[in-house]
Amino acid sequence: MTQNVAVLGTGKIGEALLSGMIRAGWSPANLLVTTRRPERAEELRTRYGVTPVSNTEAAKSADTLILTVKPQDMGTLLDELAPHVPAERLVISGAAGIPTSFFEERLAPNTPVVRVMTNTPALVDEAMSVISPGSHATADHLAHAEEIFGGVGKTLRVPESQQDACTALSGSGPAYFYFLVEAMTDAGILLGLPRDKAHDLIVQAAIGAAVMLRDSGEHPVKLRENVTSPAGTTINAIRELENHGVRAALIAALEAARDRSRELATGNG
Ligand SMILES: NC(=O)C1=CN([C@@H]2O[C@H](COP(=O)(O)OP(=O)(O)OC[C@H]3O[C@@H](n4cnc5c(N)ncnc54)[C@H](O)[C@@H]3O)[C@@H](O)[C@H]2O)C=CC1
C-alpha cells in the first residue's frame, strides 16, 4: 500500500527532507506539505509538485505526519492537530529538545511517536539522523522512520535519553565546521591570500579530511599525527590551538548546546 506522508511546517529542515525523499524515489503525489504562508506553499508546489494542505487536512489524510516546526511552535501546532489525528497515525518529530512524552500527552492514547534529530546535509543526501521510539512506537514504526530518513543519509537508533547529546553533536555539528572554515579563511586573508583562494583551499582540505575520517579506518589522532612532521609547521599551529584552549572550548560549546536542547523540552524554551 502506498503511504501518504505529510511534512508539517516545511521550513529549512522540512524542505531538505522533502527534496531528499523525492530524490530517493517518493512520488510527489504521495507527499503533502503545510506552511504558515500561502506564498511558501505555492513555492513548494511549483518546486516539487507536492500538495499543500492545511494542518487539519494533513492530520486527517496522511498516514505519517512529520512535524518540523520550531520547538517553541510545537505546542500550538499540537493543539490544532490533536482533535484530528487518528490514534494509528505515526507522528515523527524533527524538533530539537522536545521529548516524545510531550506529543503522547497531547495526542490520542497510544499514538505512536518517533523522535528524529537530522541535520542540514540532508540537502546533499549526507544527513546524520538519530532516531528514538516513544512508548507506543513499534519496530515497524521505527523501520518506516528509517526508510524516510535513510533516503537523505545515515540513520542511527539511540535511546531517547541520548537525543539531547546527539542534537549537540550531529544536529548542530555542521554549523561548527562552517564556523571553522570561516575562521580559517580569515586566517588565509591575514596570511595574504585572496579570499576566494583561501576559501577553496580550506574547503578542499575539509573535504579531504572528512573522506579520510570516514573511509581510512584510522583514528583521528593517527590521521593528525601523520600531518604533524617533527619540527615542522603543523605542530606550531597545534601548540597555538592548545594554548588558546580550543579543545576545552569545543567541549564547553557542545555541553552548552546539549543544555539548550534540554531547556527546549517544554516547547516554551
Ligand atoms: N536547521 C537545522 O539545522 C535543524 C533543525 N532541526 C529542527 O527542525 C525544526 C525546524 O527548524 P528549521 O527548519 O531550521 O526552522 P524554519 O523556521 O526554517 O522552519 C519551520 C517552519 O515551520 C513553519 N510553521 C510554524 N508554525 C507552523 C504551523 N502552525 N503550521 C504550519 N507551519 C508552521 C514556519 O513558518 C517555518 O517555515 C526545529 O524544531 C529544529 O529544532 C533539526 C535538525 C537540524
Ligand SMILES: O=C(O)[C@@H]1CCC=N1
Ligand atoms: O539550532 C537548533 O536549535 C537546531 C537544532 C539542531 C540544529 N539546529
